[in-house]
Amino acid sequence: MWVPDNEDATAPNMRDEGIQNIIDVVADHGADFPGEIHPRMVWHRESPGTRYQGFKHMMEVADPENGAIEHIDGFVIPEVGDIDDWKKADECFTIVENEYGLEEGSLSMSVIVESGEAELAMGDLREEMGKPSNNLERLFLLVDGEVDYTKDMRAMTPTGELPPWPELRHNTSRGASAAGLIAVDGPYDDIRDEAGYQERMTENRAKGMTGIWSLTPGQVVAANTAPLPPKTGSWLLEVGDEDVELTEEDGRQVYDGPDLSLSDNGDGTYTLAVGGDERTLDEDEVTEELLEMTSYVPSMNDIVDSMEEFEAAKAAGKGAIAMTQAATLVVDGVEVEVSKDRMWDEATYQAAQTPVALFQDVYEHRPDQHEELEEMYGADVVERATNVGN
DSSP states (O other): OBOOBSSTTSOGGGHHHHHHHHHHHHHHHGGGOSSOBOOBOOOOTTOHHHHHHHHHHHHHHHOGGGSOGGGOOEEEEOSOOSHHHHHHHHHHHHHHHHHTTOOTTOSEEEEEEOSHHHHHHGGGHHHHTTOTTOOGGGEEEEEEOHHHHHHHTTOOOTTSOOOOOHHHHHHHHHHHHHHTOEEEEOOOOOTTOHHHHHHHHHHHHHHTOOEEOOOSHHHHHHHHHSSSOOSSOEEEEEETTEEEEOEEETTEEEEOOSSEEEEEOSSSEEEEEETTEEEEEEHHHHHHHHHHHEEEEOOHHHHHHHHHHHHHHHHTTOSOEEEEEEEEEEETTEEEEEEEEEEEOHHHHHHHHHHHHHHHHHHHHOGGGHHHHHHHHOHHHHHHHHHTTO
């Protein structure tokens, strides 16, 4: 999704020129963009003049004579307030659609949650959507806007940095889930911190947020490639505060680092050193210790295999089965066999389906990515992933 920005990225006294730039660029190049286009307009819950300016700009973009509307899928509305303000924005969309003969609801509306009012309004969506007095079914994305949210909340930190606001991200994800929408995190403005950006996306996906606002070409690439499961699975070993990816050698998972050591004492005991902590353990104890330190990141093929296995078991009348993950860990040349069983039931199956459903959504709506996805996963995995769970 591309969001040409006529709000914060445009000087306030240049927004009329900014909207013309958006119209010109989208009219000339919109057909070549492989995703959806949702320009961000100006809006403010406490400023009728700003809301009117945003409405006029939507009218200009939607005017068929300007040549951009055929490539426009919706608009992003910032700085919304309570649910009545969301309805005001929705009504502007409806007027624009009626003015130019567009089908009502054809322009989707995404909102940026940048105030306590907007955060509370997400709790009203289930009750308000679907009423004949509004077209709030047009809602598409709920986006965090943590900078303005911090200002609205009058929040301060000693360093002047933004608070992390995990509650806002959780509430936005919950609001999107309850209303059948998509939750997206706001911008990560430390644009050179690639590792931090990746970590933020990982945290977001654990909260159910599919997307993140991207500010630079590098962030766009990272955001577009991170959500889908990896091509190959990998074993991780938690050493200190860091998860270290193990190297596969001849089917074994090898740790090669300075922070963990293991030696076989030859008498049935082992010496395990993690950081500055050194302990003598028997075989069962060292196996248990390393098992607790390991985790597995499944590939797309792993997820599809597990889902297919559970589907077969369910068809045979079983409500739950055990899935086993096993590996041979190698630390300082010492081999340790670890394995863990995970119970799969219907709830586990549904949870595992989330990344596959995302893949299916991408595959269905982005035929331009079919070749790339087949190169990444292989044609067989792609075919199975598009059919599993259906």
